[in-house]
Amino acid sequence: MNNIETHDIQGIIIKGYASLPACTYLLLGIQQPQQARQWLKQLLPQVTPAHEKPAQQALNIAFTYQGLQALGLPAQTLDSFPIELEDGMTTSHKQLFLGDFDTSAPEHWQWGGPGNTPVHVLLMLYAIDEPVLQTLQQQQVQQLAGSGMVIIQELDTTVLSQRKEHFGFRDGIAQPTIEGLRRQDAPENTVAPGEFILGYPNSYSQYPDTPLVTESANSRLLPEATHPGMRDLGKNGSYLVFRQMEQDVQLFWEYVRAATAEEGNTNADEMIKLAAKMVGRWPSGAPICLAPDKDDSSMENMDSFAYRAHDSTGLKCPIGSHIRRTNPRDAMDADLKTSIEVSNKHRILRRGRSYGKPVCESLHPNDILNAQNFEGERGLHFICFNASIARQFEFIQNAWVNNHKLFNLNNERDPLIGNNHHPEDDYKTGFFSTPQNGLRKRYTNIPSFVTVKGGAYFFMPGLKALSYLSAL
Numbered sequence: 001m002n003n004i005e006t007h008d009i010q011g012i013i014i015k016g017y018a019s020l021p022a023c024t025y026l027l028l029g030i031q032q033p034q035q036a037r038q039w040l041k042q043l044l045p046q047v048t049p050a051h052e053k054p055a056q057q058a059l060n061i062a063f064t065y066q067g068l069q070a071l072g073l074p075a076q077t078l079d080s081f082p083i084e085l086e087d088g089m090t091t092s093h094k095q096l097f098l099g100d101f102d103t104s105a106p107e108h109w110q111w112g113g114p115g116n117t118p119v120h121v122l123l124m125l126y127a128i129d130e131p132v133l134q135t136l137q138q139q140q141v142q143q144l145a146g147s148g149m150v151i152i153q154e155l156d157t158t159v160l161s162q163r164k165e166h167f168g169f170r171d172g173i174a175q176p177t178i179e180g181l182r183r184q185d186a187p188e189n190t191v192a193p194g195e196f197i198l199g200y201p202n203s204y205s206q207y208p209d210t211p212l213v214t215e216s217a218n219s220r221l222l223p224e225a226t227h228p229g230m231r232d233l234g235k236n237g238s239y240l241v242f243r244q245m246e247q248d249v250q251l252f253w254e255y256v257r258a259a260t261a262e263e264g265n266t267n268a269d270e271m272i273k274l275a276a277k278m279v280g281r282w283p284s285g286a287p288i289c290l291a292p293d294k295d296d297s298s299m300e301n302m303d304s305f306a307y308r309a310h311d312s313t314g315l316k317c318p319i320g321s322h323i324r325r326t327n328p329r330d331a332m333d334a335d336l337k338t339s340i341e342v343s344n345k346h347r348i349l350r351r352g353r354s355y356g357k358p359v360c361e362s363l364h365p366n367d368i369l370n371a372q373n374f375e376g377e378r379g380l381h382f383i384c385f386n387a388s389i390a391r392q393f394e395f396i397q398n399a400w401v402n403n404h405k406l407f408n409l410n411n412e413r414d415p416l417i418g419n420n421h422h423p424e425d426d427y428k429t430g431f432f433s434t435p436q437n438g439l440r441k442r443y444t445n446i447p448s449f450v451t452v453k454g455g456a457y458f459f460m461p462g463l464k465a466l467s468y469l470s471a472l
């Protein structure tokens with residue numbers, strides 16, 4: 001079994017901090033490298049490692065490529081990071097790859113876009129409640145004053161009832177279990193640690209590529225690399241993907257209401273069923289392939305299911321639904337074992353939080369539709385970890401979410417988060433089909449329910465690597 005060094009891994013990679021519901025993200029820029037390194041040095045004891053179970057608060061930190069550069073990391077080391085980190089999310093190639101067009105185009109972003117102040121550091125603050133968070137945030141803001149750093153944005157988050165996100169669906173249920181940690185899970189959901197944490201074998205039984213530094217007095221605290229004379233800066237680190245995604249809750253529920261209305265009258269059951277088919281789970285969280293007819297809250301945390309045996313054609317959970325696209329499990333076009341192996345080479349650890357005021361407290365679909373006030377921005381600060389941004393997050397986004405021919409579907413993208421504004425398309429709305437016994441039913445003119453408002457790729461170093469960076 002792998003000896004996973006949880007004392008050197010930052011906590012948020014391995015834990016979701018469910019017991020710390022209050023959270024804020026600070027986006028920072030480095031102005032004075034020397035002072036910034038000094039700031040980082042005094043921050044080190046406050047960084048939460050993964051072996052701790054923080055009762056009151058937690059703090060984690062990550063850097064963009066430009067941030068590592070601004071901190072003073074030598075070019076040779078910067079060159080050993082993957083090209084995805086250097087390119088970021090906003091080159092024209094990445095725009096095509098991720099599907100960020102029209103209102104989601106990087107030129108409209110609130111942060112991380114070409115017209116915004118470059119983001120260097122992401123400081124993640126978690127607390128047991130709002131007052132503790134406020135104190136932690138104030139302390140951090142004070143420590144940042146005169147530190148050679150500038151606060152670019154403070155991104156707040158919101159706790160929604162019953163672990164729901166703004167559309168009204170329970171979230172954060174399906175997560176891969178990291179092999180070698182104490183939690184046991186079914187083999188098909190147990191994934192090699194090197195898929196998420198650098199320095200451990202991945203699903204190919206290989207060590208992920210890792211950034212390297214030359215041997216020096218400072219780098220001697222880092223583990224030896226396989227290359228002679230080099231040290232491993234990546235060990236116990238991970239890559240963090242951040243996308244701020246605004247959700248148009250009214251547009252979503254109005255669409256499914258109108259699409260299922262009978263002679264102009266709302267059919268609440270059919271409306272919720274169509275929404276659940278788009279997600280692949282009912283609002284309670286119950287997987288629609290196990291509860292095909294109606295919601296069943298006794299299955300709200302159920303994640304032990306697959307598609308091939310009971311739902312190979314998508315009669316229950318449509319092939320184009322959000323969860324079937326983002327993790328096809330055993331339903332890839334291959335034998336069962338290979339299918340699970342292939343799906344598991346594209347898993348991510350999701351760690352995001354919602355932001356903005358909910359349209360209503362209960363987040364029940366009927367209450368959402370009757371809500372009085374839809375003003376204001378709300379959405380998901382989507383955050384995930386992976387050891388290869390290209391093979392994991394970008395693959396999911398490009399080859400599955402935005403692939404309009406996935407599994408022989410025709411002109412369909414992810415109904416929730418797919419981008420329907422691809423410049424090569426002559427249609428600017430989406431399609432979604434629900435297979436039926438007989439003819440499939442095809443929904444048309446699906447607008448974009450989600451708009452990307454910001455984003456960046458970050459490297460979250462291990463604790464020893466943080467210490468090395470602070471002494472550059």
Ligand code: N7H
Pocket residue numbers: 165166167169170171172173174175243245246247279281322323324326327348379380382393396397401416417450
């Ligand atoms: Fe998704 N949603 O609220 O509808 N997602 N997601 N996601 N997502 C999932 O299983 C949602 C986004 C994945 O293993 C659920 O925990 C929303 C991006 C993956 O079965 C719900 C947004 C990407 C899974 C949502 C959003 C993914 C998943 C079901 C943006 C990656 C697990 C609850 C605003 C590119 C699939 C659960 C599995 C589940 C929603 C974004 C990926 C309810 C609103 C950008 C891998």
